Amino acid sequence: MKTVIVSGSFDDMRAHDIRFLQEASRYGYLHALVWGDDAIEGRPKFPEEERMYMMDAIRYVDCTTLITELVDKDGLPDAVQADMWVVDERDDTPQRRHFCDVHNIAYRVLTADDVRGFPIGETADGDANNKKVIVTGCFDWFHSGHVRFFEEVSELGDLYVVVGHDANVRLLKGEHHPMFGEDERRYVVQSVCFVKQGLISSGDGWMDAAPEIAVIKPDIYAVNEDGDKPEKRVFCEEHGLEYVVLKRAPKEGLPRRESTVLRGF
Numbered sequence: 314m315k316t317v318i319v320s321g322s323f324d325d326m327r328a329h330d331i332r333f334l335q336e337a338s339r340y341g342y343l344h345a346l347v348w349g350d351d352a353i354e355g356r357p358k359f360p361e362e363e364r365m366y367m368m369d370a371i372r373y374v375d376c377t378t379l380i381t382e383l384v385d386k387d388g389l390p391d392a393v394q395a396d397m398w399v400v401d402e403r404d405d406t407p408q409r410r411h412f413c414d415v416h417n418i419a420y421r422v423l424t425a426d427d428v429r430g431f432p433i434g435e436t437a438d439g440d441a442n443n444k445k446v447i448v449t450g451c452f453d454w455f456h457s458g459h460v461r462f463f464e465e466v467s468e469l470g471d472l473y474v475v476v477g478h479d480a481n482v483r484l485l486k487g488e489h490h491p492m493f494g495e496d497e498r499r500y501v502v503q504s505v506c507f508v509k510q511g512l513i514s515s516g517d518g519w520m521d522a523a524p525e526i527a528v529i530k531p532d533i534y535a536v537n538e539d540g541d542k543p544e545k546r547v548f549c550e551e552h553g554l555e556y557v558v559l560k561r562a563p564k565e566g567l568p569r570r571e572s573t574v575l576r577g578f
Contacts, residue, residue, distance in 0.1 A: 315341030315396040315419075318389060320380070321404065322348045323364055324357040327455075328497045331371060331504045332428035337399040338373040340421065345377045346393065352383035363457050363567050370460045372506040388412045397421060431500035436510045444470030445531040449514065449522040450540060451482050451572075453491040455501050458563055458570040465559055466535045467507035473529050474502045475512045475522040484517065492576065519544040526552070537561045 317340045323330060337343055345368050349361045357364070361379060368377045380390065387408035389395055397419040400409060405422045413420040446469045452459055466472055476498045482491045491498065495513045503511030514521040519542045526534075534549050535557045536542075549556040563569045 316394050317341040317343050317397045317399055318346060318393065318395045319343065319399050320346035320348070320386075320389070322353050322357055323368055324353070324359055326364075326367055328431065328493070328501050329428060331373070331501060332431070333401055333423055334371055334373045335432075335504070336423050336427055337421075338375075340397055340399060343373060343375050344393070344395075345374050346380050346389070347377055348383055348386075349379050349381040352380055359457075360568075366457055366564055366567060367460060370464070370505050370507065372504055389416075389418075399423060431496045433499075434503055440471070444533060445473060445529060446470040446533040446535055447473045447475060447522065447526060447529060447531040448535050448540075449475045449477065451477050451486065451491055452498050452502050453482070453493055454572040454575045455498075456570040456572065456575055457567055458561070459502075460505060460507075461562070461564045461567075462537055462559065463502075463505050463507040464564075466557075469533055469535065469557065471509045472507055473510050473512065473525075473531065474508050475514050475525045476502060477521055478514050481514060481517055481521045485519070520548050523548065526554075533557055535559060 317337055319334065319337050323345070334343065334345070347361065347365055347368055350357060365377060365379055368374055387406055389398065389412070395418050398409070398413055399421045402422050402424045410420055446466055448466055463472060463474070476495060477485070479491060479495045499511045499513050502508055512525050514525060516523045531554065533555045534545065536545060537559050538561050541558050546556055
């Protein structure tokens with residue numbers, strides 16, 4: 314299999330960046346080179362440890378390497394094996410093309426059309442012996458705290474994530490919510506390796522995922538402390554679901570993140 318390289322800061326990663334990674338992965342084994350804090354001009358929004366954690370969680374990425382000293386952003390480190398270098402059209406330069414020509418590396422540029430839309434991925438059959446776990450939420454400004462929550466919950470069983478549909482998010486959170494549409498938010502959570510399937514809710518209120526729960530038939534409904542609502546507890550009691558409340562804690566070594574704060578970035 315070909316080794317495919319992508320490189321960059323991958324700071325404040327959004328759906329467009331994940332679509333880029335997904336399309337790049339179609340060419341082979343995807344190795345992401347993440348530029349370290351000292352290799353980036355100016356101060357990144359997120360520290361290198363957090364950016365690496367986010368990248369490691371993307372299901373399309375096979376391997377990540379932190380590049381602490383970037384000699385030339387239009388080239389690749391000597392120690393990196395590469396059969397192909399894939400770049401976003403916004404990062405395409407004559408220097409990168411020349412580098413690949415000289416080093417006999419295939420060069421691919423992905424355009425806006427290549428990464429358009431938010432495809433629904435196929436869902437593999439789970440282990441019948443595993444419990445099914447569901448979580449629900451807006452997951453609007455996606456961050457490392459969400460990834461950590463998914464990581465923890467996935468230890469309880471196969472994880473299904475239901476994002477609130479746009480109208481219900483506005484109902485619960487007010488105008489100017491959500492920042493990102495339901496299809497985009499579902500795509501982002503589905504891209505996380507800890508998630509078995511991402512879905513969009515079709516009900517209303519705090520239990521807007523009730524129709525999806527009826528189809529999935531989970532064993533556990535997991536929430537963090539912020540998501541603990543009386544309506545959810547009552548629903549689980551009435552439907553025989555185990556209700557699990559997890560403490561909201563970041564991955565060890567990473568800062569605590571909140572979407573409402575990040576919206577001010």
